[in-house]
Amino acid sequence: MNFPSKLIEDAVNEMAKLPGIGKKTALRLVLFLLKSDESLTEGLTEALTNMREGVSYCRKCFNIADKELCMICESNMREKQIICVVESTADVLAIENTGQYTGLYHVLGGVISPIEGIGPSDIRIDALLERIRDDSEISEIILALNATMEADTTAFYITKKLRPMGVKVSSIARGVPVGGELEYTDEITLGRSIVSRVSYE
Amino acid sequence: MNFPSKLIEDAVNEMAKLPGIGKKTALRLVLFLLKSDESLTEGLTEALTNMREGVSYCRKCFNIADKELCMICESNMREKQIICVVESTADVLAIENTGQYTGLYHVLGGVISPIEGIGPSDIRIDALLERIRDDSEISEIILALNATMEADTTAFYITKKLRPMGVKVSSIARGVPVGGELEYTDEITLGRSIVSRVSYE
Numbered sequence: 001m002n003f004p005s006k007l008i009e010d011a012v013n014e015m016a017k018l019p020g021i022g023k024k025t026a027l028r029l030v031l032f033l034l035k036s037d038e039s040l041t042e043g044l045t046e047a048l049t050n051m052r053e054g055v056s057y058c059r060k061c062f063n064i065a066d067k068e069l070c071m072i073c074e075s076n077m078r079e080k081q082i083i084c085v086v087e088s089t090a091d092v093l094a095i096e097n098t099g100q101y102t103g104l105y106h107v108l109g110g111v112i113s114p115i116e117g118i119g120p121s122d123i124r125i126d127a128l129l130e131r132i133r134d135d136s137e138i139s140e141i142i143l144a145l146n147a148t149m150e151a152d153t154t155a156f157y158i159t160k161k162l163r164p165m166g167v168k169v170s171s172i173a174r175g176v177p178v179g180g181e182l183e184y185t186d187e188i189t190l191g192r193s194i195v196s197r198v199s200y201e
Numbered sequence: 202m203n204f205p206s207k208l209i210e211d212a213v214n215e216m217a218k219l220p221g222i223g224k225k226t227a228l229r230l231v232l233f234l235l236k237s238d239e240s241l242t243e244g245l246t247e248a249l250t251n252m253r254e255g256v257s258y259c260r261k262c263f264n265i266a267d268k269e270l271c272m273i274c275e276s277n278m279r280e281k282q283i284i285c286v287v288e289s290t291a292d293v294l295a296i297e298n299t300g301q302y303t304g305l306y307h308v309l310g311g312v313i314s315p316i317e318g319i320g321p322s323d324i325r326i327d328a329l330l331e332r333i334r335d336d337s338e339i340s341e342i343i344l345a346l347n348a349t350m351e352a353d354t355t356a357f358y359i360t361k362k363l364r365p366m367g368v369k370v371s372s373i374a375r376g377v378p379v380g381g382e383l384e385y386t387d388e389i390t391l392g393r394s395i396v397s398r399v400s401y402e
Contacts, residue, residue, distance in 0.1 A: 002297055004265040004272060004290065011252035014245040018230050029219050031291050033253060034265075041253040044215040045246035051212035052234060052242040064205040064235075071205060089205065090232050096203055 008034075060131070062107040062124055064089050072096075072105060079103045080135075084142045085128065085158065087111055087151065095144060103142070106131065111145065111154040120157055128158070132165055140168040147174060173198075209235075261332070263308040263325055265290050273297075273306060280304045281336075285343045286329065286359065288312055288352065296345060304343070307332065312346065312355040321358055329359070333366055341369040348375060374399075 003009035008030060015026035033041045057063065058070035061083075065071070072078060072092075082103030086092055092105050108123045132138050141162060145151035155171060162169050175193035176185050185193075204210035209231060216227035234242045258264065259271035262284075266272070273279060273293075283304030287293055293306050309324045333339050342363060346352035356372060363370050376394035377386050386394075 002294075004293065005256055005267045007248075007252040007255045007267065008265060011248040014248040017241060017245070019233050020226070020229070025221070027294070028221070028291070030249075030252065031289070032220050033249065034256060035289070038253055040218060041249055044218070045250050047208075047212040047215040048231075048234065048242055049246050051208040051231065052239055054208045055206055055235060064209060066206045066208065088232070088236070090229070092205065093203075093228070 057107075061105045062109060062127070063092050063105055077102070081137050081139045082142065083128070083131070083138060083140070084144050086144050087146060091144060103140075108154070111148070111150040112157060113150045113153075123154070125158060125161065129161055129165070132162070132167060138167060140170070143169065143171045145171075258308075262306045263310060263328070264293050264306055278303070282338050282340045283343065284329070284332070284339055284341070285345050287345050288347060292345060304341075309355070312349070312351040313358060314351040314354075324355070326355075326359060326362065330362055330366070333363070333368060339368060341371070344370065344372045346372075 003012065008027075011030045011033075012023060012026045015021060015029055016023050018026075021029070033044075054066075055064055056066070056068075058065040058073055059068055060073045061070060063070040063072060067074075079102050083106050084095065084101060084103055085106045085108060086095070087108055087110065089107055092107060095101050095105075106124070106128045108125065108128075110118055110123045112118060112120055112123065132141070141158075143155045143158065145155055159169050173196060174189065175196065176182060176190065182190065204213065209228075212231045212234075213224060213227045216222060216230055217224050219227075222230070234245075255267075256265055257267070257269075259266040259274055260269055261274045262271060264271040264273060266274075268275075280303050284307050285296065285302060285304055286307045286309060287296070288309055288311065290308055293308060296302050296306075307325070307329045309326065309329075311319055311324045313319060313321055313324065333342070342359075344356045344359065346356050360370050374397060375390065376397065377383060377391065383391065
């Protein structure tokens with residue numbers, strides 16, 4: 001693609017580094033900013049800079065926080081005895097949006113991945129074990145990791161470490177999505193949904 | 202959507218003002234920036250700020266330019282007697298990418314739209330007429346406007362103004378897109394493609 005200006009080219013190249021944004025979309029966004037009032041570009045760049053520089057992480061669960069503790073750890077409305085272990089802060093947001101969970105979280109910040117050179121000490125497993133050791137109130141750990149090989153390895157590792165600590169460990173259910181059709185569900189998911197069938201009480 | 206931090210919320214809201222970017226995509230982009238190295242956010246915000254503050258417009262054709270004249274107006278390789286009239290700088294880029302046009306451009310910066318209160322004097326029609334008046338070399342004007350009611354009105358207005366000036370005026374062809382199937386082409390386009398049929402020579 002030929003650009004009429006070096007400045008436009010730079011802006012497009014930077015914008016295209018974002019996930020899911022190709023050169024064409026980046027150009028469309030850049031030309032939109034160019035056409036719009038200057039305050040829009042200012043607002044965007046300021047908000048991004050403030051966000052990147054200002055956001056800190058909860059010292060307890062490593063979720064995004066404005067203060068030392070995140071809103072969830074600080075709240076009096078949450079069940080303090082359950083911890084849901086997730087990979088990233090995006091997962092916390094996704095679970096929070098369901099409105100079905102009232103416990104606390106622990107953000108690992110990744111999963112064990114030998115290929116990428118990420119070992120158990122590179123993610124926040126030790127901090128999780130310490131949290132459980134220090135707080136006798138904690139009685140249940142829910143593993144809410146993605147359905148990947150690496151996440152399964154991580155879940156296996158954490159489960160092994162947690163067994164001697166006397167807390168109940170569970171994983172979120174895998175199965176046919178609500179609204180999904182059996183015919184179009186992959187075999188592994190469908191297989192798992194049969195193995196982990198739920199009996200009517 | 203609940204956000205764990207005011208800073209994240211602000212960044213998402215600003216990002217979601219871009220066209221085609223909803224709250225969910227904005228959140229994904231913001232969390233990506235948060236997870237990535239700080240230099241990525243810095244690079245992006247700097248490039249956008251420099252672009253918005255630094256880009257100027259060609260004083261002749263109003264295309265984006267780094268200097269007083271744009272690269273196209275300045276070039277010695279272009280045919281100086283043809284001007285292609287377009288609505289926006291994005292259209293210039295689109296036509297340049299075809300590699301089929303070697304003349305000059307004139308960017309109107311919009312089209313006549315009574316509903317939005319945009320009259321002939323709000324877009325750069327006078328500048329176009331002046332350009333033709335001042336430069337006797339110019340012999341042909343190609344109208345490359347979008348296929349909307351407003352663009353048709355604008356084309357009609359420009360054509361009327363150009364008639365006494367003795368330049369040849371044409372419009373880009375409307376018809377069935379290359380690779381398109383007749384069966385799925387809308388009636389108006391198909392109708393126009395029959396009316397403007399091209400005879401084999």
